[in-house]
Amino acid sequence: MLQADGVTVRRGGKVVIDDVSLQLPVGLTGLLGPNGAGKTTLMTVLAGMRRPARGSLTFDGERLSDQPDGGELAYFSKVGYLPQRFRLMGLKSCDDNVMYAAWARGVPKNMLAERTASVLAIVDLADRTDVRARALSGGMRQRLGIACALAHDPSVLLLDEPTVGLDPAQRASLRALLGELAETRTVLLSTHILEDLTPIAQRLVVLDHGKVRFAGQTGELSPHEEGTQGLESAYLRLVGG
Numbered sequence: 001m002l003q004a005d006g007v008t009v010r011r012g013g014k015v016v017i018d019d020v021s022l023q024l025p026v027g028l029t030g031l032l033g034p035n036g037a038g039k040t041t042l043m044t045v046l047a048g049m050r051r052p053a054r055g056s057l058t059f060d061g062e063r064l065s066d067q068p069d070g071g072e073l074a075y076f077s078k079v080g081y082l083p084q085r086f087r088l089m090g091l092k093s094c095d096d097n098v099m100y101a102a103w104a105r106g107v108p109k110n111m112l113a114e115r116t117a118s119v120l121a122i123v124d125l126a127d128r129t130d131v132r133a134r135a136l137s138g139g140m141r142q143r144l145g146i147a148c149a150l151a152h153d154p155s156v157l158l159l160d161e162p163t164v165g166l167d168p169a170q171r172a173s174l175r176a177l178l179g180e181l182a183e184t185r186t187v188l189l190s191t192h193i194l195e196d197l198t199p200i201a202q203r204l205v206v207l208d209h210g211k212v213r214f215a216g217q218t219g220e221l222s223p224h225e226e227g228t229q230g231l232e233s234a235y236l237r238l239v240g241g
């Protein structure tokens with residue numbers, strides 16, 4: 001379980017995350033909010049990459065800020081983060097990209113090859129190990145990005161708009177993969193595409209102007225209307241759309 005308590009972040013002199021408290025248990029949570037709501041900023045805090053001005057993160061009962069070094073280094077071995085715009089080593093193979101990501105997150109040398117093979121199998125790229133990253137299609141590139149974020153077998157996986165630019169079949173296959181990954185992990189998926197969430201997200205967080213407007217079970221947001229349309233009207237009512 002990942003927990004944020006009273007997290008506040010300022011950017012450019014402005015409060016962009018305002019006293020956010022959240023609990024993210026194992027399972028898939030969707031993160032929704034209008035442009036500029038603070039989703040990416042919140043993700044970078046949850047990824048241990050940005051220290052909040054106020055508030056704290058607690059992972060499995062341990063508060064990061066209680067650790068002498070701020071706790072981020074130990075936490076990096078538990079969290080995987082795929083930013084909205086991520087860079088791969090285009091001239092390197094899929095294998096090399098994942099192996100490097102695993103090494104950077106502390107996987108021991110003698111386990112790198114095994115871990116890389118198993119992660120490429122999870123994202124269905126086992127037959128592309130020697131292909132250069134720049135030769136992949138958009139959907140495969142997203143899957144390789146997820147493989148890199150998963151390389152060290154993290155308990156928390158944070159994905160910032162991973163379905164942007166994918167065709168419907170690729171989005172469906174990515175949804176299925178994320179649903180499976182969330183069976184044993186905390187997965188937080190930021191998206192503007194509600195239909196990416198309705199089939200797989202057990203929980204939703206709606207952020208607006210840096211504040212949490214809703215956090216709870218998906219069905220609680222639109223108890224009287226089912227499916228993506230019900231969710232969309234409930235979401236728009238909440239954020240004033």
Ligand SMILES: Nc1ncnc2c1ncn2[C@@H]1O[C@H](COP(=O)(O)OP(=O)(O)OP(=O)(O)O)[C@@H](O)[C@H]1O
Nearest residue numbers: 011012013016033034035036037038039040041042
């Ligand atoms: N480098 C920066 N300096 C100052 N303010 C910034 C910076 N980057 C983002 N912001 C501001 O922080 C707020 C939150 O931005 P953030 O990118 O986290 O929102 P978001 O919900 O991820 O948006 P989107 O859906 O458009 O990706 C916005 O008001 C934005 O203008």
